[in-house]
Amino acid sequence: MQHATPQKPLRRKKFRRISSILLFISMVFGLTAVPLAFSVPILTATKTDVLLVDNDTDNVADPGDTIRYTVNLLNSGTMDATNVDFTDTIDANTTLVAGSVKTTPIARHDSYAATGNVGISVPAGSGVLVNDNDPDGTTPTLTIVSSPSTSANGGNVAVASDGSFTYNPPAGFEGTDTFSYTVQDSDGNQDPATVSISVSDVIWFIDNSAGGGGDGRLSSPFNNIASFNAIQTGTAPNAKSGDGIFLYTGSGNYTSGITLLNNQFLIGQGATSSIESIIGITLPAHSNALPTTGGTRPVITNAGGSGITLASGNLLRGLNVGNTSTSSGAGINGSSVGTLTILNMSITGQGKAVDI
Numbered sequence: 001m002q003h004a005t006p007q008k009p010l011r012r013k014k015f016r017r018i019s020s021i022l023l024f025i026s027m028v029f030g031l032t033a034v035p036l037a038f039s040v041p042i043l044t045a046t047k048t049d050v051l052l053v054d055n056d057t058d059n060v061a062d063p064g065d066t067i068r069y070t071v072n073l074l075n076s077g078t079m080d081a082t083n084v085d086f087t088d089t090i091d092a093n094t095t096l097v098a099g100s101v102k103t104t105p106i107a108r109h110d111s112y113a114a115t116g117n118v119g120i121s122v123p124a125g126s127g128v129l130v131n132d133n134d135p136d137g138t139t140p141t142l143t144i145v146s147s148p149s150t151s152a153n154g155g156n157v158a159v160a161s162d163g164s165f166t167y168n169p170p171a172g173f174e175g176t177d178t179f180s181y182t183v184q185d186s187d188g189n190q191d192p193a194t195v196s197i198s199v200s201d202v203i204w205f206i207d208n209s210a211g212g213g214g215d216g217r218l219s220s221p222f223n224n225i226a227s228f229n230a231i232q233t234g235t236a237p238n239a240k241s242g243d244g245i246f247l248y249t250g251s252g253n254y255t256s257g258i259t260l261l262n263n264q265f266l267i268g269q270g271a272t273s274s275i276e277s278i279i280g281i282t283l284p285a286h287s288n289a290l291p292t293t294g295g296t297r298p299v300i301t302n303a304g305g306s307g308i309t310l311a312s313g314n315l316l317r318g319l320n321v322g323n324t325s326t327s328s329g330a331g332i333n334g335s336s337v338g339t340l341t342i343l344n345m346s347i348t349g350q351g352k353a354v355d356i
Contacts (some may be wrong), residue, residue, distance in 0.1 A: 040077050040078070040079055041075050041077040041078075041079045041080065041081035042075065042076045042077035043073065043074070043075055043077075043081055043084065044073070044074050044076065045071055045072070045073050045074075045086070046071065046072045046074075047069060047070070047071045047072075047088075048069070048070050048071075049067055049068065049069045049070070050067070050068050050070075051065060051066075051067055052066045052067060052068040053065050053066035067094070069088075071086075071088060073086060102136060102187050102189060103134065103135045103136050103189065104185070104189040104190065104191045105132060105133065105134040105142055105183050105184070105185040105189060105190070105191045106132060106133055106134070106135070106191060107132045107181075107182070107183040107191040107192060107193035108131045108132055108193055109193050109194050109195070109196065110128045110131065110193065110194075110195045110196070111195075111196045111197075111198070112167070112195065112196075112197045112198075112284070112285075112286070113197065113198045113199075113200070113284035113285070114167060114169050114197050114198070114199045114284060114287065115199070115200070115201050115202075115203060115281065115283060115284065115287055116169060116172065116173060116174050116199050116200060116201055116202030116203060116243075117169065117171060117172065117202055117203050117204060117205065117216060117217040117218055118169075118203065118217070118218045118283075118287055118288055118290065119156075119166060119167060119168035119169070119217075119218065119219060119287075119288045120166070120167050120197075120284065120285075120286045120287055120288065121166045121286055121288060122164055122165050122166070122167075122286045123164050123286070124160070124162040124163050124164040126285070126286065127160075127162065127163030127164045127165060128144070128159065128163045128165060128181060128193070128195055129142050129144070129162065129163030129183065130163065132163075132183050132191075132193070134185040134186075136185060136186075136187065141185065141186045142163075142183050142184070142185055143161045143162070143183070143184055144159050144160065144161050144162075144163060144181050144182070144183060144184075145161075145182055145183070145184040145190065146181060146182035146190075146192075147159035147165075147179065147180070147181040147182070148179050148180065150179075151167065151169075151170075151177045151178060151179040151197075152177055152178045152179065153169075153170050153173055153175070153177045153178075154170040154173075155167060155168055155169045155170045155173070155177050155179075155197075156168040157179045159179075159181055165195075167179075167197055168217065168219055169197070169199045169217075170237065171215040171216050171217050171237060172202060172204075172216070172231070172236055172237030172238055172239065173199055173202075173236070173237050174199055174200055174201075174202055174236055174237075175198075175199060176196055176197065176198050176199070177196075177197045177199055178194055178195060178196050178197070179194070179195050180192055180193065180194045180195070181193060181195065201244070201279065201281045202236075202239075202240075202243045202244070203218075203243065203244035203245070203246060203275065203279070203290070204216045204222070204228060204239055204243060204244065204245045204246065205217065205218050205221035205222070205246050205248070205291075206221055206222045206223075206224070206225060206227075206228050206245065206246070206247050206248065206250075206254070207221040207222075207223060207247075207248035207250050208223050208224055208248075208250035208251055208252065208254055209223075209248065209250045209251035210222075210223045210248075211223065214227070216228065216231065216239075218288060218290070218291075219288075221248070224254070224255075224256060225254050225256040225257070225258045225300070226256045228245070228258065229256070229258060229259055232259060232260075232261060234261055239261065239264075240261065241261045241262040241263050241264065241311075242262070242263045242264065243261075243264055243265075244264070244265040244267065244275065244278075244279045245258075245260075245264060245265060245266050245267065246267050246268075246269075246275055246290075246291060247266065247267065247268045247269065247298045247300075247319055248269050248291065248298060249268075249269045249270070249295050249296045249297070249298050250298055253299045253300070253301045253322060254298060254299065254300045254301070255301055255302065255303075256300075256302060257300065257302035257304075257305050257306050257307050257308065257309060257324070257329070258300065258307075258308055258309070259309040260308065260309065260310055260311050260314050261311050262311045262312045262313055262314075262338075263311075263312070263313040263314070264311070264314055264315075265278060265279050265314070265315045265317075266308065266314065266315070266316050266317070266319070267279075267293075267315075267317050267318055267319075268297050268298045268317065268318035268319025268320075268344075268345075269291065269292075269293055269294075269295045269296065269297070269298060269318060269319075270293070270294070270295055270296055270297030270298070270318040270319060270320075270344055271293040271294070271317045271318025271343075271344055272293065272294060272318070272343075272344055273293065273317075274290070274293055275290045275291065275293065276290060278315070278317060293318060297318055297319050297320045297344070297345070297346075298319050298320070299319070299320045299321070299322045300319065300320070300321050300322065301321070301322040301323045301324065301349070302323075302324050302325065302329065303323065303324075303325060304325055304328070304329075305324065305325050305328055305329040306324055306325070306329035306330050306331070306332070306333035306355075307321035307322070307324045307329070307330070307331045307332065307333075307347070307351075308321060308331070308332045308333070309333050309334060310332065310333065310334030310337045310340065310356065311334070311336075311337075312336055312337060312338035312339075313337075313338045313339055313340075314334075314337065314340055314341070315340075315341040315342075316332070316340075316341070316342045316343075316345055317341070317342070317343045317344050317345065318343075318344045318345070319344075319345060320345060320346045320347070320348065321345075321346075321347045321348075321349075322348060322349040323349035323350045323351060324349070324350065324351030324352070325351055326350050326351050326352075329351060329352070329355075330351060330352035330353065330354055330355035331347035331349075331351060331352065331353045331354060332347065332353070332354045332355070332356065333354075333355045333356065334355075334356045335356070337356050340356070
């Protein structure tokens with residue numbers, strides 16, 4: 001049997017098929033480098049073997065049999081490991097099959113951002129495969145072979161084989177959400193990675209022309225104000241202080257009054273500025289578009305009370321208030337309103353106009 005003892009350093013994941021031996025070297029890179037004082041990479045290598053072809057079925061590696069070795073290189077430290085040399089010397093009693101060294105792909109973690117209750121649609125050119133690679137060959141092919149339909153916190157995820165994906169955060173969620181995917185190269189070797197999405201600046205959507213069963217997200221708005229009032233608890237994932245609330249023009253009047261929490265924005269589709277400029281946010285890359293403004297102002301009425309009940313520091317813009325109770329309410333009502341901002345708005349019909 002011809003012997004082969006390769007001494008060339010291997011700088012990446014390797015899958016070696018060795019004539020009578022197969023060697024698969026899987027190196028796990030892609031850990032996010034975190035600049036910490038005195039932090040270092042921590043590298044370990046683990047080598048295992050399996051008798052892949054046992055011609056005489058005696059569970060012993062004989063001449064003519066095939067053994068596959070798998071080497072996993074792991075960086076468990078807090079810094080990326082760079083300029084790594086890995087040398088593996090094959091058993092002197094085996095022969096390396098030329099061209100049989102293979103590597104797993106390297107799937108690296110990804111980070112994106114989203115506005116609360118607003119999805120993102122990421123094209124392949126900015127998708128999860130962009131920072132992944134396969135050291136095999138000059139034109140490696142990578143595809144997504146495994147991904148969830150639900151994120152860690154209950155958001156909606158759809159990942160295509162080319163790395164493009166859509167993500168819709170769970171209703172009212174703020175914080176970091178994650179999902180994982182697995183990438184596969186043309187040799188069938190795989191590597192997993194995690195996608196992190198930072199979700200902030202929650203906006204709630206109400207549209208009385210929408211179907212029932214909505215949860216307040218852009219993709220599934222509430223179809224009445226009463227449903228929104230029911231989740232005005234002040235604690236996420238329900239509506240809380242500082243959230244934005246957008247009221248579509250809809251179909252006909254909104255017939256329930258709305259009660260606000262501190263520093264909430266109530267914006268109707270008749271506002272003369274964009275939602276994001278009124279709230280003071282910048283939509284992240286790949287965000288789904290927010291509804292357009294500059295349309296017909298929606299109208300809130302409430303025969304049993306006030307149209308809008310204020311807290312402190314609210315902003316009202318781009319909507320009207322119609323008839324309200326003549327005995328127990330007002331168009332706009334509040335007791336400790338702090339700094340109140342009102343633009344692009346009128347109050348008409350029965351009932352007191354303002355009581356603050």
